[in-house]
Amino acid sequence: MKTFLTTTALCAGLIAGTAQAETWNLQSTYPGSLPQLGTLGKRIAEQVTKITDGEIELVFQEPGAIVPALEVFDAVATGAVEAGWSTPGYWAGRVPALQLLAAVPFGPQAGEYMAWMKFGGGQDFLDELYEPNNIKSLPCAVIAPEAAGWFRNPVNSPEDLQGLTMRFFGLGAKVMEKMGVSTQLLAGGDIFPALELGTIDATEFSMPAIDLNLGFYQVASEYYFPGWHQQSTFFDLMINLDLWESLDESTQFKLETVCDANLAFGLAEGEALQFSALQELEANGVNINTLSDEMLDALQAAWEEVAAEEAANDADFARVYESYTQFRENYAVWGELGYLK
Amino acid sequence: MKTFLTTTALCAGLIAGTAQAETWNLQSTYPGSLPQLGTLGKRIAEQVTKITDGEIELVFQEPGAIVPALEVFDAVATGAVEAGWSTPGYWAGRVPALQLLAAVPFGPQAGEYMAWMKFGGGQDFLDELYEPNNIKSLPCAVIAPEAAGWFRNPVNSPEDLQGLTMRFFGLGAKVMEKMGVSTQLLAGGDIFPALELGTIDATEFSMPAIDLNLGFYQVASEYYFPGWHQQSTFFDLMINLDLWESLDESTQFKLETVCDANLAFGLAEGEALQFSALQELEANGVNINTLSDEMLDALQAAWEEVAAEEAANDADFARVYESYTQFRENYAVWGELGYLK
Structure with missing residues (x-):
């Protein structure tokens, strides 16, 4: 033993x-x-x-x-x-x-x-x-x-975007540039002070629960959906x-x-x-808005231009985008059929 | 060592x-x-x-x-x-x-x-x-x-369902009973012979890739979507x-x-x-159909009756359904806002 x-x-x-x-x-x-x-x-x-x-x-x-x-x-x-x-x-x-x-x-x-x-x-x-x-x-x-973003004033048409300075991420930023917005990529923690000081006029960051956590509602009241970019x-x-x-x-x-x-x-x-975060934002005086069809159509047209330019500039981008686009075209047949509207 | x-x-x-x-x-x-x-x-x-x-x-x-x-x-x-x-x-x-x-x-x-x-x-x-x-x-x-099911003949209106015998699973089966369908639950492998022999007139089982695997297209040609029941x-x-x-x-x-x-x-x-399975089914002569709004409305009304009856018959069902319904009502606020249509 x-x-x-x-x-x-x-x-x-x-x-x-x-x-x-x-x-x-x-x-x-x-x-x-x-x-x-x-x-x-x-x-x-x-x-x-x-x-x-x-x-x-x-x-x-x-x-x-x-x-x-x-x-x-x-x-x-x-x-x-x-x-x-x-x-x-x-x-x-x-x-x-x-x-x-x-x-x-x-x-x-x-x-x-x-x-x-x-x-x-x-x-x-x-x-x-x-x-x-x-x-x-x-x-x-x-x-x-995600949400489409926070604005100080309502944005009802594409014209309302022109000249704004906005924090924006990724490919969506290039779309916003086409709409006449000047964009910059700030990390999460740097957005609130920039918005408060007026260095930027608007921002997107993430979804209601996350945006609530970062306190954007304290310095901007117009919150837009859907997040077409993400x-x-x-x-x-x-x-x-x-x-x-x-x-x-x-x-x-x-x-x-x-x-x-x-x-x-x-x-x-x-x-x-998200839904409890939305309730809390509304209780704090935030206006929850939906982007107009006119705005979404303009953003989509701008995205198509951006995608074509990115593909023309970078062979890897072109190959990946081709695979992605082909998959989505095939999937659409199923997506349309399978889901209740 | x-x-x-x-x-x-x-x-x-x-x-x-x-x-x-x-x-x-x-x-x-x-x-x-x-x-x-x-x-x-x-x-x-x-x-x-x-x-x-x-x-x-x-x-x-x-x-x-x-x-x-x-x-x-x-x-x-x-x-x-x-x-x-x-x-x-x-x-x-x-x-x-x-x-x-x-x-x-x-x-x-x-x-x-x-x-x-x-x-x-x-x-x-x-x-x-x-x-x-x-x-x-x-x-x-x-x-x-899932898909809504396989039928031998088109079902264009609620009247077309009456008197059919159909394999059906779960709560959806009780909905179909309200529509005048006689249902039975058969395991996957037993469905094809029952449909072939005419013991049943119609069946639902699962999604295109799975239904293709089970060969239903060989004995029924009308395939319906969306799968409102699952x-x-x-x-x-x-x-x-x-x-x-x-x-x-x-x-x-x-x-x-x-x-x-x-x-x-x-x-x-x-x-x-699913999309390649749908292509293969079409190549085999299957007609891919969408349920009419009239049909979906009738099915939804029947489901609401079934849910109320099940809740009245079983206290656990009532409690779980209450939680589920409350969650869905809250979620709807977010679901409507967050997603592109």
């Missing part, structure tokens, strides 16, 4: 050794307190730690804790951080085609977008576009639609590619699985959070 | 012992060859085995392999099988309220339904309703809309409750995570599979 106990004690050490516990930093581009955008990243950090039985301890890092938000791409590529929590749409300056794997104006809802990502070629493009940058990307959250948005877990390839298949599978699980959880949460 | 090697060899045995590898049977109510309904169950069996590093080897069993499809409930409850792959909607005879946690006529799409399940109280009802039956249920797949459908991993409670928290977490991941995967797959 004594021998057995001794062996057991020795084994405990060996088992711990076998597990090769590692600590990874997850540099986030969103504050952990932000509903969905931040909380889903914190959730992933906890879940990776739990599903690997602590073999990988993933530690969520607030924006700037290791590198600034918009330097996450380089930090993951070089291995300065092991992992990043972001959206492919932030890296337009590096790889324009990645924008199509984040959120597309007049684009699909979450179910259709996930269908293209997993079964229509999206994930293959994601692998191909990140690979030369030494990054592995797992789609790790998808959220419900009917759904993907976020990804970025991992240094050398590190990813050094993992055994079982660990890779566990990371893929927690990300898929986060897709379902985040989508459900996003759909559940 | 020799001592170390001996200890390592001893440890290998101890580690295997620690893992307490168990084999569980997963009795399915759907054949493994059936797209989505079967393949998602097989996928879950493989994933549970993989995510627990073989600690639980979950073995998919074809319908009837251990017990017949419609006896899965009792088999899991008693522990005759460790787990079952099914939909809560099959157990209407035991717990009528479980139908509301599977698919509801004129009910929500997958995003909204998952929101109610995870954040609106659905999972709590699922726990509460299965618990006295000694079953733990994890929502483990949700699929895109705009999305939940499937669950049922586990014997004593067994579930004996698992450590880490293993429970792994099972919950593979189920959440399967929700996202199955929804994406369902959205991706």
